[in-house]
Amino acid sequence: MLTVYGKAGRFCNGLSRRSFLTIGGLSFGAGGFGLADLLRAESRQAQQETSGPRPTGARHKAVINIFLAGGPPHQDMWEIKTQAPSEIRGEFRPIPTNVPGIQICEVFPRLAQVMDKSVVIRSVVGCKNRHESSQCMSGWISSDLRNLGGRPSIGSAIAKLHGAVDPSVPPYVGLAAKTRHVPWSDSGSPGFLGTSYAPFKPDGPGMENMKLNDISLERLQDRRKLLASIDNLRRDIDATGTMEGMDAFGQRALDVLTSSKLLDALDLSKEDPKIVERYGDGKPYKYQYDGAPTCNDHLLIARRLVEAGARCVSLSYGRWDSHGQNFDLVRDHGGKLDQSLSALIEDLDQRGMLDDVTIAVWGEFGRTPKINGNAGRDHWSKVSCAFLAGGGMRTGQAIGATNRLGEHAVERPVEVHEIIATLYHNLGVSTATTSLVDPTGRPQYLVERDPINELI
Numbered sequence: 001m002l003t004v005y006g007k008a009g010r011f012c013n014g015l016s017r018r019s020f021l022t023i024g025g026l027s028f029g030a031g032g033f034g035l036a037d038l039l040r041a042e043s044r045q046a047q048q049e050t051s052g053p054r055p056t057g058a059r060h061k062a063v064i065n066i067f068l069a070g071g072p073p074h075q076d077m078w079e080i081k082t083q084a085p086s087e088i089r090g091e092f093r094p095i096p097t098n099v100p101g102i103q104i105c106e107v108f109p110r111l112a113q114v115m116d117k118s119v120v121i122r123s124v125v126g127c128k129n130r131h132e133s134s135q136c137m138s139g140w141i142s143s144d145l146r147n148l149g150g151r152p153s154i155g156s157a158i159a160k161l162h163g164a165v166d167p168s169v170p171p172y173v174g175l176a177a178k179t180r181h182v183p184w185s186d187s188g189s190p191g192f193l194g195t196s197y198a199p200f201k202p203d204g205p206g207m208e209n210m211k212l213n214d215i216s217l218e219r220l221q222d223r224r225k226l227l228a229s230i231d232n233l234r235r236d237i238d239a240t241g242t243m244e245g246m247d248a249f250g251q252r253a254l255d256v257l258t259s260s261k262l263l264d265a266l267d268l269s270k271e272d273p274k275i276v277e278r279y280g281d282g283k284p285y286k287y288q289y290d291g292a293p294t295c296n297d298h299l300l301i302a303r304r305l306v307e308a309g310a311r312c313v314s315l316s317y318g319r320w321d322s323h324g325q326n327f328d329l330v331r332d333h334g335g336k337l338d339q340s341l342s343a344l345i346e347d348l349d350q351r352g353m354l355d356d357v358t359i360a361v362w363g364e365f366g367r368t369p370k371i372n373g374n375a376g377r378d379h380w381s382k383v384s385c386a387f388l389a390g391g392g393m394r395t396g397q398a399i400g401a402t403n404r405l406g407e408h409a410v411e412r413p414v415e416v417h418e419i420i421a422t423l424y425h426n427l428g429v430s431t432a433t434t435s436l437v438d439p440t441g442r443p444q445y446l447v448e449r450d451p452i453n454e455l456i
Contacts, residue, residue, distance in 0.1 A: 059356055060165045060309070060311060060356065061311070061356050061357075061358075061391075061426060061427045061428050062306040062310060062311050062312065062313070062356065062357045062358070062427070063154060063155075063158075063311070063312045063313075063357070063358045063359075063360065063391075063423050063426070063427060064299075064302045064303070064306065064312075064313050064314075064315075064344070064357060064358070064359045064360070065136065065137065065154065065155075065188075065312065065313070065314040065315075065360050065423075066299070066314075066315055066317050066341070066359065066360065066361040066362075067133045067136050067137070067176070067184075067314065067315065067316045067317065067362070067363065068317060068318060068320050068361065068362060068363035069131075069133065069179070069184035069185075069291050069292055069316045069317075069318065069319060069320060069321075069363065069364070070131070070184065070291055070318075070319050070320035070321030070322070070363060070364075071131075071320055071321060071363045071364050071365045071366060071367060071379060071380075071384070072320045072362075072363045072366070072367070072384075072385065073090075073320070073322060073326060073330060073366065073367035073377050074122065074124075074366040074367065074383060074384055074385035074402070074406065075088075075090065075366075075367070075369065075402070075406035076090050076092055076105060076326065076327070076330050076367075076377075077104070077105050077108070077330070077334065077385060077387075078104050078105070078120040078121075078122055078385050078387065078398070079120075079122040079385070079398075079401065079402060079406070080092055080093065080094040080103065080104075080105055081369075081404065081405065081406050082094065083404050084369070084404055084405050084406065087370055087371055088369045088370055088371065088405050088406065090326075090327060090371065091327045092105045092106055092107065092327070092330070093106050094106070095108075095109060095112055096112065097111075097112040097113070097115035098112065098113050098114070098115050098116050099115045099116050099396045099397075101398075102115055102120070102396075102397075102398045104120065105330075105334065107330060107331055107334035107335050107338060108334060108337075108338045109338065110338045110339060110342035110343075111338050111341060111342050111345075111387075113342070114342050114345045114346060114389070115396060116395060116396040117345055117349060117354065117389055117390065117395050117396070118345065118387060118388065118389040118395055118396070119387070119388040119389070119393060119395050119396075119397045119398070119399060119455060120385065120386075120387055120397075120398045120399070121385060121386040121387075121388070121399045121400055121414050121419070121452075122385055122398060122399065122400045122401050122402060122409075123383060123385075123399070123400025123401060123402060123409035123410075123411060123412055123413050123414055124362070124366075124383065124384040124385055124386050124400075124409075124414050124415075124416065124419070125382070125383060125384075125409055125413045125414065125415060125416075126415045126416040126417065127364060127365040127366070127381045127383075127384050127416060128141050128364075128365070128381055129365060129379050129381040130142070130364060130365075131181065131183055131184065131321070131364060132183040132184075132186065132364060133176075133183060133184065133186045133187075133188070133314075133316070133364065134150075134151075134153075134183075134186070134189070135364060135416050136360075136362055136363070136364060136416075137153035137154060137155070137186070137187070137188035137189070137314060138151045138152060138153045138154065138188065138189070138191070138420065139151075139416055139417045139419075139420035139421075139446075139447045140447075142183075142189070145191065145192060145438070145444070148191075148192040148438050148439055148440065149190075149191050149192035149193075149194065149439065150189055150191040150192065151189075151191045151192070151444075152189065152190050152191035152192065152193045152197065152436065153187075153188030153189055153190070153191070153199075153314070154188065154312055154420065154423055154424065154427075155171070155172035155173075155174070155187075155188050155199055155311070155312030155313075155314060156172060156188060156189070156190040156191065156193050156197035156198065156199070157193070157197075157424075157429075157436060157446060158171065158172065158311050158312055158424075158427055158429070159171040159172045159197050159311070159312075160193055160197055160436065161429060161434065161436075162311060162427075162428075162429075164309065165309035165310075165311065166261065166308065166309035168261045168262055168309075169261055169262050169265070169305070169308045169309035169310055170199075170200035170262070170310065171309075171310060171311040171312065172188075172197070172198075172199045172200060172310070172311065172312045172313075173199055173200045173201070173202070173302075173305050173310050173312070173313045173314075174187020174188060174199030174200065174201045174313075174314050174315070175187070175201075175202075175295075175298045175301060175302060175313060175314070175315040176201075176292065176314065176315050176316035177292050177293055177295060177298075177316065179290060179291050179292050179316070179319075180289075180290035180291075181290040181291060184290075184291050184292055184316055184319070185292060185316055186316075187199040187201060187314045187315070187316075188312075188314050192436075192438045192439055192444075193436065199312075199314065202266055261308050261309070262308065264308070265301070265304040265305045265307070265308040265310075266301060266304070266305070268297060268300065268301065268304075271300065271304065275300070275343075275347065276297070276300065278343045278347075279296050279297060279299060279300040279339070279340045279343045279344070279347075280296040280297075280336065280339045280340055280343075281295075281296050281297055282294035282295050282296035282297070282336045282340065286329075286332045287318075287319060287322075287325070287328075287329045287332060287333065288318075288319055289319055290319070291316075291318065291319020291320075291321065292316040292317060292318060292319060293318070294317060294318045294332075294333055294336045294337070295315070295317065296336055296339060296340035298315045298317070299315070299317075299340045299341065299343070299344045300340075300343075300344070300347075301313075302315060302344070303344060303347055303348060303353075303357075306353070306357055307351070307353070311427070312427075317333075317337065317361075318333040318336075318337070319333075320333065320363055322367065322376050322377055323372070323374060323376040323377070323378055324372075324374035324375060324376040325374070325375055325376060326367070326371070326375060326376045326377045327375060328375075337361075341359070341361065341387075341389075344359065345359065345389050345390065348390060349390075354389070354390040355390065355391070355392040356390075356391075356392070357390050357391065358388065358389070358390050358391030358393070358422075358423055358426040358427075359387075359388065359389040359390050359391075360386065360387075360388055360419065360423060361386065361387040361388070362384070362385065362386035362387065362419070363384065364384075365379060365380060365381040365384050366380045366381070366382070366383050366384040366385065366406075367379070367380050368380045369405045369406045369407050382407065382408050383402055383406070383407070383408050383409050386414075386419055388419075388422075388455070391422075391423075391426035392426060393422070393426065393455040393456065394454065394455055394456070395455075397454060397455070399412055399414060399452070399454055399455075400412040400413065400414055412454075414452060415449050417447040417448050417449035418449045418450065418451065418452050419452065420446075420447050420449075421446075421447045421449050421450055421451040421452075422451040422452045422455055422456065424446055424447070424451075425451040425456055429446070431445065431446045431447050431449075431450070431451070432450065434446060
């Protein structure tokens with residue numbers, strides 16, 4: 001948070017010594033850093049350190065990464081096991097899609113009609129039995145390279161590699177609502193890149209602080225000299241170098257806050273009411289417990305952010321840890337996801353953006369084949385699933401399959417790293433040649449697998 005204080009006494013501008021201007025009350029990461037800290041990602045030094053190219057042109061590639069926190073049941077979504085015994089099969093029936101030969105769960109009738117623009121992966125392997133978003137955000141578990149700060153998420157990496165499309169819109173935005181089980185609201189970690197590359201996370205109170213209440217832009221501009229003086233003083237007493245480059249970031253913070261572009265993107269009152277209705281709001285929120293709500297409007301905000309210039313938007317949708325009432329939960333969460341996700345795909349397509357925006361929908365692992373005594377499914381890390389759309393991929397496919405009981409992949413196992421590599425590929429980043437330098441000066445590759453060949 002950037003706070004500019006007035007001098008002692010009262011001046012012609014009417015401010016008392018206790019008057020202040022709070023700018024950018026938006027936080028990100030565990031440390032609660034302010035907007036100016038986040039914008040460090042756009043410094044000249046970051047551009048010089050990267051080995052990746054900076055794209056040119058008005059259009060940009062982007063990713064909307066939707067995390068189904070808790071572990072969605074693979075066999076109750078994209079591959080219904082009609083031939084399995086009743087204690088495994090479950091309550092759902094498959095329905096046809098608009099792609100001949102591909103069937104999905106009956107709770108997704110709208111998604112069935114956009115399957116030609118989508119891909120289901122029924123054989124995701126390499127998941128760990130961990131209730132965290134790390135693998136879906138970066139491909140790696142949170143403990144990997146922990147001594148160096150961990151591995152950076154896709155959004156953090158792309159912020160460093162490609163920077164901002166628009167100086168007033170952060171390249172990486174996290175919309176994950178706060179959850180009692182904190183890892184489920186993790187929008188992605190900057191890892192060893194540092195907090196400058198963490199996702200920009202708007203919250204309720206912060207939205208109010210973005211509005212320059214009672215302060216004209218002219219008066220704000222006049223206070224830049226004061227801000228520079230404060231920064232110089234802090235640099236003089238900070239021997240660790242943490243203030244390095246802060247002038248540039250303070251300037252960017254002012255640029256963001258004095259522009260309406262970001263604020264407008266986050267404000268759904270500026271959206272066509274018919275489109276807002278089309279996405280729905282995901283209410284009432286059910287089966288939330290310690291997880292995320294089913295915020296359908298976050299998918300619409302994600303589209304608006306990408307349209308404004310964001311390169312990566314991540315969010316957490318629902319709480320899928322269905323140890324009990326699995327089928328009721330899937331009907332509730334699945335039906336709401338069906339509405340909002342199909343609306344997102346159609347919306348992007350109608351705006352001519354779908355080939356440039358990749359949508360990824362997945363969770364940290366799958367669920368057990370056998371239904372437990374509480375009509376639920378427990379953790380199952382041997383196989384999981386994913387739903388992808390857009391991104392210029394060869395869509396209209398179902399990739400991979402599990403065995404009759406949904407226990408393990410028997411056709412085309414797809415590693416987690418392959419999905420992440422595909423997202424990078426769609427963003428214009430070659431995972432075979434691009435690396436990021438860690439704090440020890442050693443180059444680290446983004447992932448250890450190539451993109452999914454069937455999709456590119």
